[in-house]
Amino acid sequence: MKLQSAIQFASAAVALAALIVIGPSAIAADSIDPAADAKAFQKYFTDKFPRLELKDFVNGPYSMNEDMRRQWQEKEEFPPYEFSLEAGKEMFSTPFRNGKTYADCFPNGGIGIRQDYPYFDGKEGKVVTLELALNRCREANGEAPISYVKDDMAALTAYMAFTSRGKPFDIKIPNDPRALEAFEDGKRYFYTRRGQLNFSCASCHVQNPGERIRAEILAPALGILNAMPIYRSEWGGMGTISRRFVTCNIQTRGVPLEPQSDEYRNLEYYLSYVSNGLPISGPGARP
Amino acid sequence: MASTIRVRATANGDITEVQALIQHPMDSGFVKDAQGQIIPPHFIQQLTFECNGKSVFVADWGAAVSKDPYVKFSFKGGNRGDDLKISWVDNKGASDTTTAKIQ
Amino acid sequence: MSVFQNKVSVLALSSALLIAALSPAQAASEVDFKTAYAAAEAANKEAGRLRDQWTTTQAALDAANKAADAGNFDQAVASAKEAEALARASILQATSEKDAWKALEIR
Numbered sequence: 001m002k003l004q005s006a007i008q009f010a011s012a013a014v015a016l017a018a019l020i021v022i023g024p025s026a027i028a029a030d031s032i033d034p035a036a037d038a039k040a041f042q043k044y045f046t047d048k049f050p051r052l053e054l055k056d057f058v059n060g061p062y063s064m065n066e067d068m069r070r071q072w073q074e075k076e077e078f079p080p081y082e083f084s085l086e087a088g089k090e091m092f093s094t095p096f097r098n099g100k101t102y103a104d105c106f107p108n109g110g111i112g113i114r115q116d117y118p119y120f121d122g123k124e125g126k127v128v129t130l131e132l133a134l135n136r137c138r139e140a141n142g143e144a145p146i147s148y149v150k151d152d153m154a155a156l157t158a159y160m161a162f163t164s165r166g167k168p169f170d171i172k173i174p175n176d177p178r179a180l181e182a183f184e185d186g187k188r189y190f191y192t193r194r195g196q197l198n199f200s201c202a203s204c205h206v207q208n209p210g211e212r213i214r215a216e217i218l219a220p221a222l223g224i225l226n227a228m229p230i231y232r233s234e235w236g237g238m239g240t241i242s243r244r245f246v247t248c249n250i251q252t253r254g255v256p257l258e259p260q261s262d263e264y265r266n267l268e269y270y271l272s273y274v275s276n277g278l279p280i281s282g283p284g285a286r287p
Numbered sequence: 288m289a290s291t292i293r294v295r296a297t298a299n300g301d302i303t304e305v306q307a308l309i310q311h312p313m314d315s316g317f318v319k320d321a322q323g324q325i326i327p328p329h330f331i332q333q334l335t336f337e338c339n340g341k342s343v344f345v346a347d348w349g350a351a352v353s354k355d356p357y358v359k360f361s362f363k364g365g366n367r368g369d370d371l372k373i374s375w376v377d378n379k380g381a382s383d384t385t386t387a388k389i390q
Numbered sequence: 391m392s393v394f395q396n397k398v399s400v401l402a403l404s405s406a407l408l409i410a411a412l413s414p415a416q417a418a419s420e421v422d423f424k425t426a427y428a429a430a431e432a433a434n435k436e437a438g439r440l441r442d443q444w445t446t447t448q449a450a451l452d453a454a455n456k457a458a459d460a461g462n463f464d465q466a467v468a469s470a471k472e473a474e475a476l477a478r479a480s481i482l483q484a485t486s487e488k489d490a491w492k493a494l495e496i497r
Contacts, residue, residue, distance in 0.1 A: 196480070255444065
């Protein structure tokens with residue numbers, strides 16, 4: 001009996017020692033290195049589509065082949081988001097009841113700043129997206145917040161993206177463990193399979209961009225947010241980043257989270273960061 | 288309110304190419320809303336393009352045309368600087384008109 | 391577990407009766423429905439805590455409620471059981487994905 005327990009103890013000790021030896025290397029493999037992630041992410045897409053330039057990816061499926069590109073060029077001559085863009089411009093310059101405007105809430109009067117969003121707010125300890133900042137601006141000025149998914153929010157972000165066209169995404173991750181954790185959490189959300197169909201964001205937008213899912217051509221994840229908000233012919237209207245996330249979850253038969261919940265904010269942070277350097281092309285039009 | 292019609296007409300030699308985008312819900316009357324109620328039909332019935340007072344393009348539309356329709360066509364006989372008048376009337380009697388110069 | 395065991399014994403008994411009298415199996419009652427529904431709802435709540443509910447789970451729960459309202463408890467219990475199975479599958483998915491997601495990551 002004594003011998004047996006001694007053997008048991010010894011084997012437990014060996015296992016523990018093995019764990020200690022394995023431990024540090026496993027942690028090293030899991031360390032958070034956003035810059036390396038972004039580099040690997042962009043390389044994956046440029047290797048997969050060697051004929052595309054990096055900046056082409058912001059045009060989603062329209063960059064994928066000659067026919068689609070021609071369709072896109074023709075569409076851009078008379079883009080379907082034009083009405084929304086005009087509405088957004090008007091909303092943006094119309095003062096709130098207290099006389100202030102959206103411009104008062106943003107650096108540079110809100111013009112040409114889309115590429116800096118989302119950012120990590122050290123005071124709040126969380127990611128702040130442009131859509132969230134717009135509603136916070138409304139609330140700070142005594143106005144009711146607006147729906148995150150379409151119409152007014154899409155119009156406002158369309159105008160703000162339009163004034164920032166061509167400027168490369170410039171998302172910063174400060175040296176703050178909470179910011180790194182937010183990035184990591186966004187990445188986790190991006191790669192985690194969910195819904196009854198067992199799809200992750202990556203199943204479609206990393207593993208199968210350019211392929212068809214039913215009648216649609218899947219967009220590459222690289223540059224996908226640069227074109228937001230978008231006029232989706234399928235939706236028959238404009239949609240925001242929030243709308244894109246929510247509908248993606250529903251399409252995999254998953255119950256979506258609340259727009260601008262922590263996970264979605266972190267996801268936007270991750271996806272925007274790995275597209276750093278690619279120009280803002282929003283508002284966009286998609287089939 | 289801003290016009291519901293966007294138009295661009297360019298003369299190239301003998302041919303004038305026209306592109307137009309119209310903001311309209313174009314409800315067919317066969318679609319239900321989130322509460323399960325039928326959305327009543329609301330669509331453009333006639334769309335007209337006139338150049339110098341003469342109709343160059345008339346479309347009788349129905350429920351099958353998509354929301355925010357886009358039209359592109361070309362015609363002979365337009366000149367740079369001519370007026371192109373675009374108007375639509377829908378099944379509820381609403382209408383809009385705009386005039387653009389051929390470029 | 392005890393409910394399950396009871397069911398088994400009821401089933402054994404009823405099949406014995408079936409052979410004897412050719413009487414149909416006992417129909418589900420409102421109590422059966424409430425038990426099955428509560429189990430399904432609890433599982434779906436757990437999936438919610440893991441941030442991975444499925445739309446089909448909710449659809450099955452709704453179907454169970456609708457059948458129960460119509461007095462069709464056989465169908466209501468069947469739908470509630472389906473909802474529980476779906477919710478359990480979503481929990482399994484969320485649990486296994488806790489680490490499995492890394493396999494897909496581009497490095």
